[in-house]
Amino acid sequence: MxxxxxxxxxxxxxxxxxxxxxxxxxxxxxxxxxxxxxxxxxxxxxxxxxxxxxxxxxxxxxxxxxxxxxxxxxxxxxxxxxxxxxxxxxxxxxxxxxxxxxxxxxxxxxxxxxxxxxxxxxxxxxxxxxxDQAPDVKDYQPIVTLYDHEGFYIVADNVIDGDKQQEAYFVLQSGYSGGLLYSNDFAAEKELDKKLKITGEKTLKNSSGKSIITKQGILPFLKVGNSVLKDVSAGFFIGDLKKQTVNYFGADLLRRFNWVFDADRKTAYIKPSKYFSEPYYIIK
Known part of the structure; x- marks a missing residue:
């Protein structure tokens, strides 16, 4: 029995x-x-x-x-x-x-x-x-998340110049097809126009004649938790119009991990996906 x-x-x-x-x-x-x-x-x-x-x-x-x-x-x-x-x-x-x-x-x-x-x-x-219950996150690495105004923010280390790491918050942005998109303040403060290898540039103007220049560059290293991504596609803006107020962690980087988010939105758990080492998406 x-x-x-x-x-x-x-x-x-x-x-x-x-x-x-x-x-x-x-x-x-x-x-x-x-x-x-x-x-x-x-x-x-x-x-x-x-x-x-x-x-x-x-x-x-x-x-x-x-x-x-x-x-x-x-x-x-x-x-x-x-x-x-x-x-x-x-x-x-x-x-x-x-x-x-x-x-x-x-x-x-x-x-x-x-x-x-x-x-x-x-x-x-x-x-x-x-x-419905706490998920199994064995083999996943926990990272702190900040949930604010409907967005998930994570911290990542950017190696821009030599081996010096620059910590920054990024909002996860699955609607942006590319990799990183830096805020205007971060791009200006870190002089990304001078320190990143630039691979592309486009100039746009609005109806008032004000211009915005979008630049695509390559970030040597990005560290997310214990994972390191190399030669990451990174965009930023320069010019008269400066409306990018936050850093984006775009869809091309999101797909490189499998993600588990807890119910209280304070922790994410990440593990490299099958796309981790795939070529980077090119913004045209």
Whole structure:
């Protein structure tokens, strides 16, 4: 009797652990953007780009598919929408209209996908995993995260000049296809225009004739936790218009790790993915 009861309990425990997580498949584009196939309000089939730096959802003015069943008010806000992804149904999702999204996307969706729970971005298997219990993070390295204004910030060490490390905060930005994008203040203070090897440059002007110059360079080393990335693609702006206020850790770098975020958003756990040593994405 004891053995039989033990087996039942063991089976129940295993069954519960299997049921205690939800898997959400995604597609990774050649531009490093994560695309999730959704059905919104049971009518509109939309490809939404996952944006880790936002909580809710949005529709792009450049959408390729119709979003006729999302009703926006005068402030371009739509409340109380349902979003279905396979067997998962999200209720009370807020959409904003006319926000740009990545390539191949009709809009974007943020961390509402995970309902405030711990979650994993698994680039090795093209899936999110949402956990009801504390996830297994064996073989992962913990790094401190700061969650502020819908963004996850991490600290990384930048080797810009020789072997001197410059610590900086980066917001994780899955909507930016490239590697690093530095803030105007960091770029000016560290004289990136002089100290990085520049590989590309483009000048843009607004309607007032003010110019902004985007430059692409190569950062010799970037250290994230105990992992070191070499010859990292890094962009920054110079010119009259200086609107980049934070450093971005873009999608090309995000894909180089598998990520697990705890439910309180204070810790991330990272492990190199199959993309860790892939060539860097070139911003054109």
């Amino acid at each position: 004891f053995k039989k009861t033990s087996l039942i309990l063991l089976f129940s425990t295993v069954f519960f652990s299997v049921q205690a997580q939800q898997t959400i498949p995604f597609r990774l584009t050649k531009h490093n953007n994560i695309i999730v196939k959704t059905l919104v309000n049971k009518k509109d089939s939309l490809d939404l780009m996952f944006q880790i730096a936002m909580e809710d959802a949005a529709i792009s003015p450049e959408k390729q598919r119709k979003a006729d069943h999302i009703v926006f008010d005068k402030d371009e806000i739509s409340e109380n929408n349902t979003v279905q992804i396979g067997k998962l149904t999200l209720n009370n999702v807020r959409f904003t209209d006319n926000q740009m999204a990545g390539h191949e996307a009709d809009g974007k969706i943020g961390t509402v996908l995970f309902g405030g729970k711990a979650f994993k971005i698994d680039y090795d298997h093209n899936q999110f995993i949402v956990y």
